[in-house]
Amino acid sequence: MDLEALRLTLALADLGSITAAAARLGLSKSRASQRLQALEQELGVHLFTRTTRAVRPTPDGEHLIQRARPLLAEADELAALFQGPRHLKGKIRVDLPTAFARTAVIPKLPELLALHPQLELELSTSDRRVDLLREGVDCVLRIGPLHESSLTAIRLGILTMANCVSPAYALRYGLPRDLGDLAQHWIVHYSPTLTKEEPAFEHLEGDFISQLPMRSLLTVNSIDAYRAACYAGLGIIQVPRYGAAEDLAAGRLIEVLPAHPAAPMPISIVHPHGRQVPRRVRVFMTWLATLVEPLVS
Amino acid sequence: MDLEALRLTLALADLGSITAAAARLGLSKSRASQRLQALEQELGVHLFTRTTRAVRPTPDGEHLIQRARPLLAEADELAALFQGPRHLKGKIRVDLPTAFARTAVIPKLPELLALHPQLELELSTSDRRVDLLREGVDCVLRIGPLHESSLTAIRLGILTMANCVSPAYALRYGLPRDLGDLAQHWIVHYSPTLTKEEPAFEHLEGDFISQLPMRSLLTVNSIDAYRAACYAGLGIIQVPRYGAAEDLAAGRLIEVLPAHPAAPMPISIVHPHGRQVPRRVRVFMTWLATLVEPLVS
DNA sequence: ACACACTGTCCAGTAAAACTGGACAATCAC
DNA sequence: GTGATTGTCCAGTTTTACTGGACAGTGTGT
Numbered sequence: 023m024d025l026e027a028l029r030l031t032l033a034l035a036d037l038g039s040i041t042a043a044a045a046r047l048g049l050s051k052s053r054a055s056q057r058l059q060a061l062e063q064e065l066g067v068h069l070f071t072r073t074t075r076a077v078r079p080t081p082d083g084e085h086l087i088q089r090a091r092p093l094l095a096e097a098d099e100l101a102a103l104f105q106g107p108r109h110l111k112g113k114i115r116v117d118l119p120t121a122f123a124r125t126a127v128i129p130k131l132p133e134l135l136a137l138h139p140q141l142e143l144e145l146s147t148s149d150r151r152v153d154l155l156r157e158g159v160d161c162v163l164r165i166g167p168l169h170e171s172s173l174t175a176i177r178l179g180i181l182t183m184a185n186c187v188s189p190a191y192a193l194r195y196g197l198p199r200d201l202g203d204l205a206q207h208w209i210v211h212y213s214p215t216l217t218k219e220e221p222a223f224e225h226l227e228g229d230f231i232s233q234l235p236m237r238s239l240l241t242v243n244s245i246d247a248y249r250a251a252c253y254a255g256l257g258i259i260q261v262p263r264y265g266a267a268e269d270l271a272a273g274r275l276i277e278v279l280p281a282h283p284a285a286p287m288p289i290s291i292v293h294p295h296g297r298q299v300p301r302r303v304r305v306f307m308t309w310l311a312t313l314v315e316p317l318v319s
Numbered sequence: 320m321d322l323e324a325l326r327l328t329l330a331l332a333d334l335g336s337i338t339a340a341a342a343r344l345g346l347s348k349s350r351a352s353q354r355l356q357a358l359e360q361e362l363g364v365h366l367f368t369r370t371t372r373a374v375r376p377t378p379d380g381e382h383l384i385q386r387a388r389p390l391l392a393e394a395d396e397l398a399a400l401f402q403g404p405r406h407l408k409g410k411i412r413v414d415l416p417t418a419f420a421r422t423a424v425i426p427k428l429p430e431l432l433a434l435h436p437q438l439e440l441e442l443s444t445s446d447r448r449v450d451l452l453r454e455g456v457d458c459v460l461r462i463g464p465l466h467e468s469s470l471t472a473i474r475l476g477i478l479t480m481a482n483c484v485s486p487a488y489a490l491r492y493g494l495p496r497d498l499g500d501l502a503q504h505w506i507v508h509y510s511p512t513l514t515k516e517e518p519a520f521e522h523l524e525g526d527f528i529s530q531l532p533m534r535s536l537l538t539v540n541s542i543d544a545y546r547a548a549c550y551a552g553l554g555i556i557q558v559p560r561y562g563a564a565e566d567l568a569a570g571r572l573i574e575v576l577p578a579h580p581a582a583p584m585p586i587s588i589v590h591p592h593g594r595q596v597p598r599r600v601r602v603f604m605t606w607l608a609t610l611v612e613p614l615v616s
Numbered sequence: 617a618c619a620c621a622c623t624g625t626c627c628a629g630t631a632a633a634a635c636t637g638g639a640c641a642a643t644c645a646c
Numbered sequence: 647g648t649g650a651t652t653g654t655c656c657a658g659t660t661t662t663a664c665t666g667g668a669c670a671g672t673g674t675g676t
Contacts, residue, residue, distance in 0.1 A: 081604035
């Protein structure tokens with residue numbers, strides 16, 4: 023069963039003539055007749071009684087028509103979803119992780135805004151969980167595991183992790199050679215909610231995630247503070263490799279225990295719109311995804 | 320946009336692999352790849368980010384998937400409507416005009432019931448309006464104009480009319496030669512509701528319907544009484560030609576004023592089921608329609 | 617009553633897809 | 647590294663979609 027056949031059926035019901043229906047759909051009346059017969063044979067029922075003067079639906083035809091009409095309307099709407107005006111307009115409210123916004127998104131923003139001059143963007147950066155619905159945000163980029171909710175999540179990929187220390191730290195404490203050395207080392211404790219979790223070194227043990235408890239000098243709840251603590255030589259941090267790559271190359275950070283990275287972090291877009299996503303938001307999300315793509319494995 | 324492409328999209332989303340999706344749909348992976356690219360080009364967006372190891376939907380792809388899923392489910396349901404078990408079973412309650420049931424339907428019933436041994440038919444015959452919903456009737460055949468309502472009506476065609484008298488009438492009053500003669504004649508007054516309408520001779524005046532008031536000896540509210548009155552020589556009756564054909568041929572009735580027939584009567588099936596018509600009812604309606612077909616113009 | 621215009625169907629041939637199998641570079645597992 | 651597997655590309659082949667014209671049947675207009 024194909025949509026074109028249904029379209030023909032509806033045109034036929036509306037116009038009451040194969041010739042007219044064929045003309046509306048832009049095909050020859052021979053073909054229209056053929057397709058109708060093919061559909062009837064496929065379904066095993068007669069859909070229209072045909073005299074030379076009128077084409078009238080049978081009861082079966084009538085039922086097909088009644089159910090096909092909303093179906094086709096929905097299909098057309100779906101097709102129309104992806105073609106609209108060339109330029110976007112309106113306001114989009116977005117929330118991004120601080121570091122990611124600064125390094126990956128904001129530098130590319132001028133291109134997007136130049137493409138869509140009527141677009142207004144309201145970009146907040148935070149690492150805390152944002153109540154999308156309450157704050158009226160259109161979409162957020164989330165790094166880390168997702169908590170299931172009524173929101174729609176789209177996984178963009180995963181970020182591989184790296185364990186890093188600063189040269190100042192290496193000078194004072196040395197570099198760990200294996201997991202056993204970690205008992206003599208310090209980790210910077212990242213705890214978004216500042217709750218009671220114990221500081222630990224997370225690493226992959228085959229396919230499983232292990233937590234190795236460690237000493238910690240400092241607990242922080244923001245990514246910026248996390249990295250700043252590392253620069254200051256306060257301990258090991260575990261961060262996405264993409265964000266550390268530049269610092270590693272420049273020698274501002276040193277990777278340790280490369281054989282024991284933390285579990286890779288999923289990176290996702292989350293949005294509160296159900297399936298009726300405004301076009302401008304959809305396009306923005308697509309654009310965001312293209313920015314993320316080169317960073318993920 | 321075609322349903323198969325959407326089906327591929329869904330399979331792709333479920334399985335995360337072009338090879339696997341192609342296998343599920345029973346086509347080569349080359350073709351699956353081609354079709355995906357064709358769809359992406361048609362919509363003008365990338366639907367999946369493809370690495371050699373994983374195929375993941377983009378935000379656009381995710382939206383398409385979410386909306387395509389119910390669409391396809393509905394399409395499948397629609398296709399399934401017309402194929403079911405070969406035999407029908409269950410009870411069908413039908414109401415037919417008395418004369419039509421006796422002459423056209425009941426003689427053919429054995430064939431239908433032989434075809435579907437599990438089918439129970441409850442056939443009531445009446446000419447009054449039946450409250451389908453209250454009485455739990457599955458469908459009725461209605462001859463005459465329809466009153467719009469919440470019920471679904473399917474027009475099967477129109478019945479051409481004939482004006483008839485009995486030989487007894489002709490003997491006593493003679494035959495009218497033209498409309499002017501009717502002042503000297505009698506008509507049998509058919510009034511389903513026995514209300515205050517005046518007896519009249521209905522006839523076509525070009526494309527318009529004219530009512531010519533006439534004298535009447537008797538008013539009846541059932542088709543059987545209507546015809547009986549005519550046989551008894553009480554006046555002219557206006558009936559569908561198909562029902563009178565046999566009597567006319569046998570000389571039991573005589574056609575008068577053949578150039579001035581009453582307005583042709585639409586004949587329709589009316590049923591209270593919305594768009595969810597049980598299969599047995601649908602098949603019965605189709606069967607009924609095939610019976611009606613040779614009788615209508 | 618007659619020719620006429622027009623209906624839907626049938627029947628060739630033709631153009632256009634749908635589809636396939638195999639080759640290929642890229643990538644992950646071992 | 648090596649091998650298996652991924653998605654894509656590229657030929658050729660099969661299948662289908664489609665067309666124009668012929669046809670019988672049927673209302674319309676004169």
